[in-house]
Amino acid sequence: MSLSDEDLNTFRVSGVIIKRGFVPQDLVQRATTLVNDWYRNDMDRRLLVSYTQRTFAPDLGGHPDLLALFNKSGVADLVRDLLGDFLPVKTTQIQIRLPEAESGGSQPEKGMHVDGVSCPHLDPTELRTFSLLVGVVLSDISDPAGGALRYVPGGHLTMAEWFRTEWSLGITDQVPPQVDAMTGTPLLGKPGDVLLMHHLVPHAVGRNFATTPRIMAYFRVSHPDHANRRLDALRDPWLDYPALSTRFGRPVQ
Amino acid sequence: MSHPFADAKTVALGLIRPIVEGRTVILTGSAARSALMASFIAEAGALPTRVDLRVSLPEARSRFAAYDRLIEHPTQEIRQLVDSLDPAGTALVYAGSFTSARQFCGRQIIGNRSIKSMEAERKDVQRELLALPGAIVSLVDGLGLHCGAPTVVQGVPDRGVAMATSHTYLIPDGASRGAIDELVTKLSQDCSRVVVSPFNAGLPCTFYGIVTETTVIDFGPVEALVSWDPQDWRIHAPGILRPAMLDRSMAESARYVVHNVVRLLRDRVGYVGAFGVDGTVTLAGYIIHEVNPRVCAGFALLDQLCPAIAPFAAFDLVLREVPDASGPLKDSLERAAAMIASNTAFLCRLWENPAYPPPTIGSDVDTWMRQVRAAAAGNHVPLTELKEA
Numbered sequence: 001m002s003l004s005d006e007d008l009n010t011f012r013v014s015g016v017i018i019k020r021g022f023v024p025q026d027l028v029q030r031a032t033t034l035v036n037d038w039y040r041n042d043m044d045r046r047l048l049v050s051y052t053q054r055t056f057a058p059d060l061g062g063h064p065d066l067l068a069l070f071n072k073s074g075v076a077d078l079v080r081d082l083l084g085d086f087l088p089v090k091t092t093q094i095q096i097r098l099p100e101a102e103s104g105g106s107q108p109e110k111g112m113h114v115d116g117v118s119c120p121h122l123d124p125t126e127l128r129t130f131s132l133l134v135g136v137v138l139s140d141i142s143d144p145a146g147g148a149l150r151y152v153p154g155g156h157l158t159m160a161e162w163f164r165t166e167w168s169l170g171i172t173d174q175v176p177p178q179v180d181a182m183t184g185t186p187l188l189g190k191p192g193d194v195l196l197m198h199h200l201v202p203h204a205v206g207r208n209f210a211t212t213p214r215i216m217a218y219f220r221v222s223h224p225d226h227a228n229r230r231l232d233a234l235r236d237p238w239l240d241y242p243a244l245s246t247r248f249g250r251p252v253q
Numbered sequence: 254m255s256h257p258f259a260d261a262k263t264v265a266l267g268l269i270r271p272i273v274e275g276r277t278v279i280l281t282g283s284a285a286r287s288a289l290m291a292s293f294i295a296e297a298g299a300l301p302t303r304v305d306l307r308v309s310l311p312e313a314r315s316r317f318a319a320y321d322r323l324i325e326h327p328t329q330e331i332r333q334l335v336d337s338l339d340p341a342g343t344a345l346v347y348a349g350s351f352t353s354a355r356q357f358c359g360r361q362i363i364g365n366r367s368i369k370s371m372e373a374e375r376k377d378v379q380r381e382l383l384a385l386p387g388a389i390v391s392l393v394d395g396l397g398l399h400c401g402a403p404t405v406v407q408g409v410p411d412r413g414v415a416m417a418t419s420h421t422y423l424i425p426d427g428a429s430r431g432a433i434d435e436l437v438t439k440l441s442q443d444c445s446r447v448v449v450s451p452f453n454a455g456l457p458c459t460f461y462g463i464v465t466e467t468t469v470i471d472f473g474p475v476e477a478l479v480s481w482d483p484q485d486w487r488i489h490a491p492g493i494l495r496p497a498m499l500d501r502s503m504a505e506s507a508r509y510v511v512h513n514v515v516r517l518l519r520d521r522v523g524y525v526g527a528f529g530v531d532g533t534v535t536l537a538g539y540i541i542h543e544v545n546p547r548v549c550a551g552f553a554l555l556d557q558l559c560p561a562i563a564p565f566a567a568f569d570l571v572l573r574e575v576p577d578a579s580g581p582l583k584d585s586l587e588r589a590a591a592m593i594a595s596n597t598a599f600l601c602r603l604w605e606n607p608a609y610p611p612p613t614i615g616s617d618v619d620t621w622m623r624q625v626r627a628a629a630a631g632n633h634v635p636l637t638e639l640k641e642a
Contacts, residue, residue, distance in 0.1 A: 014537035144509040188502035
């Protein structure tokens with residue numbers, strides 16, 4: 001399985017591609033069973049803030065049934081079309097937005113941000129960036145107010161410009177004001193849908209006013225050289241995407 | 254329960270009646286030929302009368318600009334006609350949703366929009382006001398394009414607003430510097446600035462709706478029939494087709510984005526009334542290209558879908574003219590919108606062939622849709638076929 005020219009062009013322009021119904025249902029079923037069991041039986045609601053900042057079901061991060069969503073579904077092949085080589089994916093982040101009726105409003109919202117930069121719970125001089133965020137939908141997300149991830153198409157170019165011209169390491173602002181004011185596009189979908197999102201696309205997540213939890217599995221994928229050039233990769237959106245650069249020439253910035 | 258369209262119309266009539274009842278209402282400009290609006294005005298207890306400004310320009314932007322010029326500066330002949338129809342000088346005037354003029358031949362215009370709302374239709378203003386994608390570039394500096402990828406350029410006329418893709422061009426991949434310079438020269442005739450944005454491949458899609466003081470109501474997505482002329486690079490939008498074939502997740506996500514941008518428009522310029530939002534459904538979601546704060550040509554399809562009720566322009570008129578109309582209209586309009594959204598009838602509207610037939614019962618709808626797209630595109634390239642960089 002590989003990305004089409006339309007996929008690649010959309011990624012170049014928007015920094016995002018959504019592949020509907022991409023992950024086979026048997027893999028989705030095994031993963032959702034695992035996460036749902038943890039949610040029902042093992043979740044400690046006192047740790048909701050920590051789960052939200054890091055991951056839900058932290059003990060399941062390396063479980064083969066979750067990693068299979070990336071490694072055995074064909075998703076890894078799609079990622080290769082974008083990044084070329086990448087470091088092995090060894091852990092899954094599970095993000096759940098609890099229904100408000102269950103959380104009582106205690107689950108923190110996340111404003112517009114890019115992952116790994118100026119995280120409120122981290123030292124602002126520390127970068128925990130990567131190249132590509134892969135999300136697999138594990139619950140029905142039909143309501144934008146149901147805790148859907150919201151992203152800004154094309155925001156990777158805006159952010160790279162901001163990082164180049166205005167931002168410096170240690171600044172606590174996560175995004176420029178015009179991005180902060182955006183509500184973004186909600187990711188709605190069904191279990192098995194896949195999101196491929198450039199690491200510089202700003203995104204946010206809000207409260208879940210639906211009646212069921214919203215569940216996503218995320219994989220953070222890094223180009224092999226990313227760790228040695230995190231700052232440069234913030235300022236040049238195509239540094240980690242040699243395959244795209246080769247195909248299109250140097251994409252617009 | 255009564256029919257929601259009938260409810261909405263009854264409410265609208267009740268709201269506008271105190272303003273127009275017993276008076277002459279002159280329909281002019283783009284509204285002069287609207288039989289539906291004349292009927293609505295008459296039902297509200299007014300005497301509708303028409304003043305045709307006799308503008309027959311085929312291109313929308315030129316036509317609307319000519320209407321506005323004549324409304325602001327009527328000829329002696331028009332003045333005499335208006336005075337003969339309304340010797341007391343007490344008539345009201347309805348000149349359509351586009352105009353921001355306040356008076357016509359000394360008579361008050363109703364249902365016009367504010368100058369601020371008119372300004373908000375400018376593509377450069379929208380970029381900043383509504384955070385739409387694209388960079389504003391001064392033509393004096395040249396376009397500065399590398400042309401490694403298809404690029405959309407929208408001219409921003411120095412006077413008036415661009416309408417119906419009047420200034421929209423798609424520069425193809427690998428275009429020569431000379432050809433781009435030619436386009437710059439052409440745009441420079443009436444534009445100092447352009448908006449430059451990447452081309453979003455996908456399904457062109459438009460949402461029509463109504464924004465009130467308290468809510469945004471949309472009437473569901475329609476496919477915008479958009480084509481590209483490879484000779485002069487101009488984009489054309491010769492019609493629309495409904496229903497747009499979108500999966501539910503994509504449609505709901507797009508609706509959310511549309512409602513947000515329209516709320517922003519209302520909150521920042523105080524606009525209430527009809528709107529049209531143009532964009533493209535891409536693999537990354539719905540990308541908005543522009544917002545038109547007025548009744549757009551596509552509203553004719555809604556009127557076609559709900560015949561003999563009220564023109565949708567009537568709700569635009571009432572919301573603009575009657576303070577606090579939102580509360581009374583909201584529920585019935587929302588129910589009407591839900592009814593339209595659930596109507597799966599296939600219909601199209603080609604501006605140059607409004608009577609293009611719908612598919613016959615039992616016919617192959619896919620074939621019909623292909624035929625409509627081909628008829629709309631003519632000898633141009635349908636935008637849906639431009640998928641690659």
